[in-house]
Every structure is written in structure tokens, then in C-alpha cells.
Amino acid sequence: MDTKYLDLLTEKYTSEEKVVTEIINLDAILNLPKGTEHFVSDLHGEFHAFQHVLRNGSGNVKEKIKELFHEELSKKEMDEFATLVYYPEEKLQLVINTFENNQLLYKWYANTIEKMIRLVSYASSKYTRSKVRKELPKQFVYIIEELLYKKDELDNKKDYYSKILQRIISLGQASKLITGLAYTIQRLVVDHLHVVGDIYDRGPHPDKIMETLMDYHSVDIQWGNHDVLWIGAYAGSKVCLANIIRICARYDNLDIIEDAYGINLRPLLNLAEKYYDDNPAFRPKLNAKREEIGEENILQITKIHQAISMIQFKLEQPIIKRRPDFKMEHRLILDKIDFDSNTILLHGNTYQLENTCFATLDPNDPAKLLPEEEQVLEKLLFSIQHSEKLARHMTFLMKKGNLYLKYNGNLLIHGCIPLNEDGSMKTMELNGKSYSGKKLLDVFEQYLRESFSHPEISDDLATDMIWYLWTGENSSLFGKKDMTTFERYFIKDKAVHKEQKNPYYKLREEEETCRSILQEFDMNPDHGHIINGHTPVEEINGENPIKANGKMIVIDGGFSKAYQSKTGIAGYTLLFNSYGMQLVAHKRFISKEDVLQTGTDVLSVKRVVDRELQRKRVMETNIGEKLLEQRDDLQHLLEYKYKVR
Ligand SMILES: O=P(O)(O)OC[C@H]1O[C@](O)(COP(=O)(O)O)[C@@H](O)[C@@H]1O
Numbered sequence: 001m002d003t004k005y006l007d008l009l010t011e012k013y014t015s016e017e018k019v020v021t022e023i024i025n026l027d028a029i030l031n032l033p034k035g036t037e038h039f040v041s042d043l044h045g046e047f048h049a050f051q052h053v054l055r056n057g058s059g060n061v062k063e064k065i066k067e068l069f070h071e072e073l074s075k076k077e078m079d080e081f082a083t084l085v086y087y088p089e090e091k092l093q094l095v096i097n098t099f100e101n102n103q104l105l106y107k108w109y110a111n112t113i114e115k116m117i118r119l120v121s122y123a124s125s126k127y128t129r130s131k132v133r134k135e136l137p138k139q140f141v142y143i144i145e146e147l148l149y150k151k152d153e154l155d156n157k158k159d160y161y162s163k164i165l166q167r168i169i170s171l172g173q174a175s176k177l178i179t180g181l182a183y184t185i186q187r188l189v190v191d192h193l194h195v196v197g198d199i200y201d202r203g204p205h206p207d208k209i210m211e212t213l214m215d216y217h218s219v220d221i222q223w224g225n226h227d228v229l230w231i232g233a234y235a236g237s238k239v240c241l242a243n244i245i246r247i248c249a250r251y252d253n254l255d256i257i258e259d260a261y262g263i264n265l266r267p268l269l270n271l272a273e274k275y276y277d278d279n280p281a282f283r284p285k286l287n288a289k290r291e292e293i294g295e296e297n298i299l300q301i302t303k304i305h306q307a308i309s310m311i312q313f314k315l316e317q318p319i320i321k322r323r324p325d326f327k328m329e330h331r332l333i334l335d336k337i338d339f340d341s342n343t344i345l346l347h348g349n350t351y352q353l354e355n356t357c358f359a360t361l362d363p364n365d366p367a368k369l370l371p372e373e374e375q376v377l378e379k380l381l382f383s384i385q386h387s388e389k390l391a392r393h394m395t396f397l398m399k400k401g402n403l404y405l406k407y408n409g410n411l412l413i414h415g416c417i418p419l420n421e422d423g424s425m426k427t428m429e430l431n432g433k434s435y436s437g438k439k440l441l442d443v444f445e446q447y448l449r450e451s452f453s454h455p456e457i458s459d460d461l462a463t464d465m466i467w468y469l470w471t472g473e474n475s476s477l478f479g480k481k482d483m484t485t486f487e488r489y490f491i492k493d494k495a496v497h498k499e500q501k502n503p504y505y506k507l508r509e510e511e512e513t514c515r516s517i518l519q520e521f522d523m524n525p526d527h528g529h530i531i532n533g534h535t536p537v538e539e540i541n542g543e544n545p546i547k548a549n550g551k552m553i554v555i556d557g558g559f560s561k562a563y564q565s566k567t568g569i570a571g572y573t574l575l576f577n578s579y580g581m582q583l584v585a586h587k588r589f590i591s592k593e594d595v596l597q598t599g600t601d602v603l604s605v606k607r608v609v610d611r612e613l614q615r616k617r618v619m620e621t622n623i624g625e626k627l628l629e630q631r632d633d634l635q636h637l638l639e640y641k642y643k644v645r
């Protein structure tokens with residue numbers, strides 16, 4: 001071992017006792033049960049539903065309450081108590097209003113604090129004291145620790161403890177303490193959160209989800225295709241930018257652009273007013289009642305939707321032409337239009353075009369942007385790249401995000417690993433080199449990071465590559481042959497709307513495929529699982545989210561309201577604790593108010609995916625590996641410096 005490094009370590013561990021203490025400490029941590037991992041995916045802007053899942057730890061909070069209190073509380077009381085843990089501020093207000101005098105209220109406070117402390121104690125049993133201390137509400141740390149670690153076999157301190165409680169209450173601190181303890185419990189039941197992609201698009205509040213994640217104690221993100229679209233826009237890709245605005249218009253979510261991120265849509269609106277009119281194919285999917293939104297507003301969104309869609313279609317063409325490696329020539333859709341007959345030639349068939357809005361298209365050069373379209377784009381890009389909030393959110397996505405993640409033996413990826421029909425890894429040529437499997441994903445990520453660090457460049461390969469990740473056949477995030485956006489707007493025949501999926505989605509049902517993918521990523525196929533989001537699991541049609549003999553778990557059940565009729569549920573989440581994995585199916589989340597009123601939440605069928613024969617310990621985790629290294633280094637130090645054999 002490098003003695004220089006050991007000498008450096010000596011500066012921190014200045015005595016034999018210090019080294020020994022740290023070794024013992026690390027050993028103790030390594031032998032603790034592993035913390036609970038929580039997996040969610042495809043949040044699609046549904047902040048309230050996501051927040052609920054986060055607050056109840058996918059049912060983990062209720063589970064702990066049941067284990068601890070089932071003999072002393074009724075189901076209704078346990079539900080009420082759980083609601084208090086999820087939404088302490090609001091629930092406290094509701095409860096307090098039901099009491100007629102302080103005496104009764106104080107009794108409730110004392111009783112509730114006592115239960116909360118017991119729950120904290122129970123939920124923290126697998127953590128070290130120092131870790132628990134960090135999670136406690138700051139101003140009450142000392143008091144809570146007194147109550148938490150009380151050992152009073154001889155009854156000597158009984159009065160002392162009840163005095164503490166009484167004083168907290170009489171000093172008017174009870175609500176604050178209960179609130180703090182509730183958040184501590186929420187944090188303790190989940191040690192680490194994985195977001196397996198698609199925070200953005202379709203739903204109304206991706207920005208609030210981002211803020212929540214930025215505040216969260218421990219999180220990583222596997223980018224989804226919608227997330228990279230936003231990253232692309234911020235990194236300078238105009239076609240990605242057009243896409244995010246188009247999707248916001250389509251889902252009546254332009255507020256995200258204008259209000260949440262402060263991007264001025266006025267120039268786009270002016271252009272839209274000039275060239276477009278009402279058009280049934282571009283009316284937004286409404287979030288609220290028509291009367292609430294107003295006819296004028298709907299018409300405006302319809303026009304913006306057309307203006308930005310046409311810009312998007314134009315922008316796609318030169319990219320396809322300058323990037324032969326993308327092999328997307330068949331998507332040079334504007335060149336296939338016959339403007340005289342208003343038809344298009346696709347896959348050898350001629351289709352009538354309907355609901356067209358081609359006022360800005362020059363039949364001789366349909367991809368050419370009008371100068372005013374160019375100006376609008378420049379302004380939008382400037383605005384997007386100067387949104388302070390978007391900058392924070394995108395930087396966080398880059399910092400915590402990757403295309404895939406290997407974590408505690410599992411492979412987390414939003415979409416797919418592009419495969420051929422025979423299960424072999426599909427190859428993509430880039431600049432004369434072939435890439436497939438892990439190497440392909442690594443090179444995709446390199447380009448994405450390169451583009452992000454050069455937001456001033458809009459047309460290099462790195463920037464175009466982000467768009468490819470959104471829509472390309474070999475993209476691990478898209479995983480379909482073609483994105484048929486144009487067809488869905490303008491052609492009636494549903495057959496041409498179909499987006500053919502990569503063979504991966506069929507082959508992932510087979511254990512053999514999953515094992516070979518895990519091996520491709522240097523992972524142990526006997527223990528590992530692949531965890532996917534992206535494709536809604538149609539439970540309604542009998543689809544099983546657990547595939548390939550348990551090697552594959554798909555957790556996109558559709559937080560996105562737009563997909564709930566297709567899936568029949570409102571999303572899956574996954575928990576992985578020291579005993580194994582549990583899949584949780586969520587019923588539709590109505591509202592926080594509903595949870596507060598009825599006391600019941602939208603849970604959730606649990607399915608055990610895996611039951612570890614032996615409880616998994618920290619030692620067997622990614623973090624454990626690092627701690628083991630540290631411990632070994634200290635062992636060396638002990639021998640080197642203090643000559644202990
Ligand atoms: O439901 P919409 O708005 O028509 O969007 C459909 C498009 O979204 C996609 O499904 C991608 O989004 P997802 O990642 O959520 O599946 C495309 O494949 C498809 O073209």
C-alpha cells in the first residue's frame with residue numbers, strides 16, 4: 001500500500017485509539033441492514049401524486065405504523081395517524097379544530113408525541129445514532145434524543161420524561177415538534193430515491209417535482225426521453241426547444257413555460273396569430289373545464305400549437321440531412337408532401353392530408369424557416385437559456401442524472417437496450433465507429449454532456465445527438481422505430497400512427513435476454529434485476545410488470561393522467577429493503593384534501609418480487625463497498641503506523 005497515502009491518513013487519525021474507534025464504527029455500519037431504496041418513474045409533471053407517494057414512502061409509513069400499533073389502535077386511528085405523518089401541517093389544523101378545550105387538546109398532544117417518538121425509534125432501528133441525529137428537527141434534537149433513547153428500567157426518570165412533554169406542550173411547541181417528527185419519519189422510511197426517468201411533460205408541475213427532488217436527502221435520476229428533450233432545449237438544440245413547447249401546448253401546459261420558467265411566449269403568439277386559425281387537430285387536451293379556460297384562450301393555444309409544430313417539422317429536416325449516421329432519411333417528411341393534391345407518399349402509399357396548416361411552407365423548399373420564424377426561435381432560445389430557474393433545474397438533472405445506473409446489483413434504465421430480433425445488441429455507426437450495448441449508451445451520454453457544456457453551439461453532432469436520443473431508432477430512451485408525430489396530426493389512417501417498438505420490449509420477457517444484458521453491463525445475472533420505466537404497463541389487459549422470471553421489473557404504471565385509462569392504475573413504485581423487493585401498485589390519486597378528509601390513501605397492492613434468504617447488509621451495497629475499502633485502509637494504517645499484528 002502507498003505509504004504516502006498512509007502518511008496522509010495519519011494526519012486525520014492521529015492516535016491508535018482514533019484508528020481503532022473508526023474501524024469499529026465502520027464495522028458496525030457495514031453490518032447494519034441495508035437502507036430502503038425507493039424507485040419511481042414516469043412522473044410526467046404530476047407533482048401532487050408524486051408528493052403523496054414520497055410522503056407515504058409507497059406505503060412504507062403505513063406498514064411501519066401497522067407493525068407497531070396494530071394491537072392498540074383501530075384501523076381508523078392508524079389511518080388518521082398515517083395522514084398526520086404525511087401532511088402534518090394540514091392534519092394538525094384539522095385535528096386542533098375538533099377540540100373544545102385545551103385540556104383535551106393537551107392530552108392529544110402528549111399522546112401523539114409519544115406515538116411519534118415510538119415510530120421514529122422503530123423506523124430508525126437500522127441506522128446509527130449519528131445518522132438519526134442528522135434527520136431530527138434541529139431545534140428539538142436534544143429533547144428528542146432524551147425521549148428516544150430513554151432507558152428507565154428502574155422507573156427513576158418517569159417524572160422527568162413526562163415533565164419534558166408537559167413543558168413542550170405548555171410552551172406552545174407541540175405542533176412544531178409533531179411536524180418535525182413527521183418529516184423525520186418520512187425521511188427515515190426511505191433511505192434513497194431513484195427516479196427512473198420522465199419527470200417532464202404531459203402533467204402540469206414538473207418544476208415543482210424538480211424543487212422537491214433538489215430538497216430530497218438522497219436521490220439519483222435516470223434520464224427519460226422527455227427529460228433529455230428539456231436538457232437539449234437548454235443546451236441549445238432548437239428542435240428540442242420546439243418539441244417542449246409543442247408538448248406543453250398540446251397538453252394545455254404553457255404555464256410551465258411562461259409562469260414556472262418565465263419564458264416570454266409573446267413573439268411566438270404574434271407569429272401564431274398571423275398564420276394560423278382554429279384547427280381540430282391542434283386543439284389542446286384540456287386540464288380544466290372549457291368554461292374555466294375560455295374559448296379565446298383555447299383558440300390561442302391551438303394557434304401556438306400549430307406554429308411551433310410546423311417549426312419543429314422544419315427543423316428536423318436539415319439535421320437528418322447533415323447526420324447520415326442517424327439513418328433517418330425516410331423521416332424527411334416535408335419532402336414527401338404533394339402540395340397540389342394535399343397528399344403524402346409514405347411507405348409506398350399515398351395518404352390524404354387533413355387539417356393541414358402549411359401557410360408558412362414554401363412547396364419548393366418546405367424546410368426553409370421564414371425569417372420571422374427564425375427570429376422567434378432565437379428569442380425563445382435566448383429566453384430559455386436565461387431562465388434562472390430552468391438553469392438550476394437542468395444543472396441538477398445533469399448532476400444527479402445519467403442514462404443508466406448500476407446500483408446495488410441492479411441496472412436502472414428508463415427505456416431499453418437496443419436489440420436485434422435475435423437478442424444480440426443492436427449496433428449504431430457514429431463517425432466510422434460501431435457502438436452497441438453499454439458502449440453505445442456511454443457514447444450517447446458523452447455527447448449529451450458535451451452539448452450541455454456548450455450551450456452556445458446549436459448544430460454540432462453533440463447537440464443533434466440529444467434530439468436523436470428523443471426520437472432515434474437506436475436511442476435507449478425512445479426504443480421505437482419512428483416517432484409518428486406528423487402522421488398523427490395530419491393523417492386519419494391509424495395504421496400509420498403506429499410506432500414500432502424495438503425487439504427489446506418483446507425479448508425482455510425472457511430471462512435469457514435479461515441475463516445477457518446484465519452481463520453486458522458487467523453485472524451479476526444471478527442477483528441483478530433490470531428496472532425500467534417508459535412503457536405503461538397495461539395491467540387492465542393482464543400485463544404483468546414483473547417479467548423474465550423476476551429479472552425484469554417495469555414500473556411505469558402511469559402517474560400520467562393521460563395514460564391511466566390505458567393502464568387501469570396510477571403507477572407502480574418499487575421498494576428494495578434488506579428483506580428484498582416489493583412492487584406497489586397505486587390507485588388513482590384524487591387529491592391531498594381527499595386524503596386528509598377520508599383518512600385513507602390510494603394504496604396499494606404489494607407484490608413481493610424477491611425475498612432475500614438472508615437479510616441484506618450495508619456491506620453488500622455500493623456504499624458498503626466504499627466503506628469496506630476505507631476500513632481496509634485503516635487496517636493497513638494500524639499495521640503500518642502502530643505495528644499491530
Ligand atoms: O401521447 P402523445 O402526446 O401523442 O405522445 C405520444 C408520443 O410520446 C411518446 O410515446 C414518447 O413519450 P413517452 O416516453 O411518455 O412514451 C412517443 O413515442 C409518441 O410519439
Ligand SMILES: [Mn+2]
Nearest residue numbers: 198224225534
Ligand atoms: Mn419515456
